[in-house]
Amino acid sequence: MGSMDRTSPDRTAAVRDRDSxxxxxxxxxxxxxxxxxxxxxxxxxxxxxxxVRRPEESVAEAQRLLDEGKPFHAHEVFEDAWKSGPQEERELWRGLAQLAVGLTHAARGNVTGGARLLRRGAGAVEEWAAGSGAERRPHGIDLAGVAAWARELAAEVERGGGVPVDPAARAPRLRRSA
Structure with missing residues (x-):
């Protein structure tokens, strides 16, 4: 470990920040x-x-962040919904969080991580829709459209060979216009 203690300025970056x-x-x-x-x-x-937000607020906030090209931040919104929402919806929100992380990786030029998480998220929301017996548009979310977007983007990322995608330009539409 060396002679530096945990408060040494040279070790600032190595010390992990902790909450209360x-x-x-x-x-x-x-x-x-x-x-x-x-x-x-x-x-x-x-x-x-x-x-803790109402589901409709989570969807609206995540869409705003996605449209701004901030899929990492949208993932945080979905993660909050996943952790605070009803048990029967946790896999839905988890799948949406995976989609946002997949877009994050694609925007960073990470072909493998981006494509894998986009497909995993697509599968998760499709599986949730099939297994839940619920409507295909919970909270107004177009699950079929979002899953199709994710699979299409995953293929595009793989064809692009590591060229980062523009996250704002490639943001999904969580809700389809009526």
Whole structure:
């Protein structure tokens, strides 16, 4: 470990930020795609964690972030819905979070991670719709359209060979216009 203690300025980046309950929290600034920036750099404001929203609010907030080219941040909104929502909807929100992370990876040029998570998320929302007996448009979400978008983007990412996609231009439409 060396002779430096945990408060040494040279070790600042190595010390993990913790909340009042001891859980890891990284206060390091991040860019719009969630990539860490050096301490002291100007980052994009982070989504607050643990926000409980009505499902329609979660969908609207996630869509806003996706449209702004911030799929990493949209993933955080879906994750909050997944963790705070009713048990029977957790897999739906988890699948949507995977789709947002897949778009994040595709925007970073990560072919394997992007395509894999897009397909995994598509499968998760389709499986949820088939197994839930619920409507195919829970909370107004066009699950069939979102799954088709994800599979199409996954194929595009693989054909692109690592060329990052524009996350705002390739953002899904969570709700189809009537």
């Amino acid at each position: 309950e001891g859980r890891a929290r990284n206060a390091r600034p991040r860019d719009g795609l969630g990539r860490p920036l050096p301490y002291g750099a100007q980052g994009v404001p982070r989504q607050p964690e643990g926000v």
